[in-house]
Amino acid sequence: MGNLGIIFRRELASYFSTPLAYIFIVIFLITNGIFTFELGGFFLRGQADLLPFFSFHPWLYLFMVPAIAMTLWADERKTGTIELLLTLPIRLADAVLGKFLAAWALTGIALALTFPIWITVNYLGEPDNGVIVAAYLGSWFMAGGFLAIGSCMSAATKNSVIAFILTVSLCFLFVIMGSPILLEAFPDWLPQTVVDAFAAMGFLTHYDSISKGVLDIRDFLFFAVFIGAWLVASAIVIEIKKAN
Amino acid sequence: MIEITHLSKRFEQFTAVDDLSFKVVEGEVLGFLGPNGAGKSTTMKIITGFLAPSAGSVKVDGHDLADDALAAKALMGYLPEGAPSYGDMTTLDFLRFVAEVRGFKGEELVQRVSRVLAEVELESVALQKIETLSKGFKRRVGLAQAIMHDPKVLILDEPTDGLDPNQKQHVRELIKNLARDKIVIISTHILEEVSAVCTRAVIIANGKLVADGTPSELEASSQYHHAVSVRLTSDYDIAADLASVDGIAGVEVDADDAHEVRVLASGGRSIYAQISKIAQEKQWPVDELHVSRGQLEDVFKQVTAGGVSHG
Numbered sequence: 046m047g048n049l050g051i052i053f054r055r056e057l058a059s060y061f062s063t064p065l066a067y068i069f070i071v072i073f074l075i076t077n078g079i080f081t082f083e084l085g086g087f088f089l090r091g092q093a094d095l096l097p098f099f100s101f102h103p104w105l106y107l108f109m110v111p112a113i114a115m116t117l118w119a120d121e122r123k124t125g126t127i128e129l130l131l132t133l134p135i136r137l138a139d140a141v142l143g144k145f146l147a148a149w150a151l152t153g154i155a156l157a158l159t160f161p162i163w164i165t166v167n168y169l170g171e172p173d174n175g176v177i178v179a180a181y182l183g184s185w186f187m188a189g190g191f192l193a194i195g196s197c198m199s200a201a202t203k204n205s206v207i208a209f210i211l212t213v214s215l216c217f218l219f220v221i222m223g224s225p226i227l228l229e230a231f232p233d234w235l236p237q238t239v240v241d242a243f244a245a246m247g248f249l250t251h252y253d254s255i256s257k258g259v260l261d262i263r264d265f266l267f268f269a270v271f272i273g274a275w276l277v278a279s280a281i282v283i284e285i286k287k288a289n
Numbered sequence: 290m291i292e293i294t295h296l297s298k299r300f301e302q303f304t305a306v307d308d309l310s311f312k313v314v315e316g317e318v319l320g321f322l323g324p325n326g327a328g329k330s331t332t333m334k335i336i337t338g339f340l341a342p343s344a345g346s347v348k349v350d351g352h353d354l355a356d357d358a359l360a361a362k363a364l365m366g367y368l369p370e371g372a373p374s375y376g377d378m379t380t381l382d383f384l385r386f387v388a389e390v391r392g393f394k395g396e397e398l399v400q401r402v403s404r405v406l407a408e409v410e411l412e413s414v415a416l417q418k419i420e421t422l423s424k425g426f427k428r429r430v431g432l433a434q435a436i437m438h439d440p441k442v443l444i445l446d447e448p449t450d451g452l453d454p455n456q457k458q459h460v461r462e463l464i465k466n467l468a469r470d471k472i473v474i475i476s477t478h479i480l481e482e483v484s485a486v487c488t489r490a491v492i493i494a495n496g497k498l499v500a501d502g503t504p505s506e507l508e509a510s511s512q513y514h515h516a517v518s519v520r521l522t523s524d525y526d527i528a529a530d531l532a533s534v535d536g537i538a539g540v541e542v543d544a545d546d547a548h549e550v551r552v553l554a555s556g557g558r559s560i561y562a563q564i565s566k567i568a569q570e571k572q573w574p575v576d577e578l579h580v581s582r583g584q585l586e587d588v589f590k591q592v593t594a595g596g597v598s599h600g
Contacts, residue, residue, distance in 0.1 A: 055386050124373055
């Protein structure tokens with residue numbers, strides 16, 4: 046097994062060797078339930094789809110994902126294990142990616158454990174399961190985007206609370222970038238291309254179309270590139286910051 | 290062989306390592322000495338590839354850290370300062386992780402891990418989480434991961450810091466046993482440790498190399514080497530009797546006790562016979578007369594305060 050896999054397994058195991066993973070999963074599931082059934086009016090809508098479930102995910106991730114991401118590198122630096130990790134014969138890329146993938150797998154596990162709601166909607170009606178699968182994937186990719194930002198912020202500081210706050214702020218920015226409220230606030234004299242480019246960077250722009258079943262490979266590509274870019278940034282920040 | 294050539298590391302505010310060059314060959318146990326903040330840890334971090342130097346190069350067995358870091362890292366075992374390890378893992382899991390990264394698999398991995406567990410006496414805490422261990426055990430976990438792959442080069446940043454005297458002794462024995470055919474670099478500010486385990490000592494101050502030699506060579510470069518200590522029973526002006534004698538660099542009277550006098554030899558010559566003859570001739574009121582060896586501590590003080598270079 047390559048070093049990527051070794052790091053991935055160690056990181057994932059370490060989530061489950063502390064209460065962190067369990068707390069994360071339980072709170073994720075409870076909050077999802079509240080959002081979907083109480084706020085989203087899952088039953089009242091009378092429609093066999095999971096739109097209310099998925100439409101809350103950006104807001105749920107906004108606080109849940111940075112909580113996982115904040116320790117990714119900040120703790121390594123705080124405890125000094127970064128020195129151990131990076132003097133082992135491991136490529137920095139493997140370390141960055143392995144850690145990211147482990148955290149991403151944890152969000153994936155939490156997301157997968159919402160399966161009862163999928164069963165419920167299939168029991169109650171005849172939803173378009175293709176749309177639901179796509180929406181699950183889109184949701185997971187968006188979580189990856191949040192995590193990649195968090196990885197970079199966590200690399201930038203020894204203090205995981207600061208990493209959390211920075212990550213939430215940046216994620217919030219990327220969530221609302223595509224929202225109409227923000228776009229309407231732009232002054233008229235701005236060229237349309239600027240507004241479009243801004244909107245194109247927003248998570249909601251891409252996530253909304255995925256969760257509604259509009260399957261466009263470009264939306265997934267956006268998240269993939271977004272994740273890649275932030276992970277490269279993480280590696281650069283680690284290189285610069287590890288000396289302090 | 291480790292070759293360090295014109296190594297410098299500058300941070301924004303200060304220069305931690307300043308044009309440092311030296312070589313270490315197989316079989317040497319190099320004691321790396323210096324006051325706090327002299328650049329010991331920074332140098333070790335550069336050698337192990339954690340930090341990139343601002344200038345200069347480090348080669349480990351011909352592998353340049355700048356462009357062949359993975360090969361160089363594979364040859365080295367490193368105990369960073371403070372012996373960091375993943376606290377939420379058990380000792381066994383942590384060592385298994387390190388063994389996997391070091392490329393061991395299956396039966397060999399199991400054997401490696403159990404061998405280092407035995408070597409540093411960690412079997413009793415193998416299944417405990419590292420964060421629950423005492424300082425001494427944590428240090429040993431750090432040592433265990435460093436020696437996992439029987440590395441050619443072992444770099445230990447203050448390996449005995451925070452250990453009790455018995456544990457210190459144990460770690461020193463371990464280092465001595467490991468040292469055969471290897472390169473070991475130990476940073477420490479415990480000078481007795483250098484005499485006990487090192488075959489060579491390098492002293493740095495303000496990032497510069499100020500002394501380099503075997504511990505006994507360094508001791509010999511002390512101004513107190515071959516000095517004769519005289520303990521008098523009553524007041525007597527020894528300096529007056531020695532004023533015209535060759536080979537004497539000076540006479541020091543102890544600040545706390547005027548009856549304790551040290552006669553310093555010039556140029557490392559032995560002056561005991563001379564002094565004892567004069568003492569008899571002049572009938573010094575002597576209680577005790579003995580030769581003192583140079584102390585590493587004196588050399589350390591001399592070179593790190595004054596910045597004078599030695600042998």
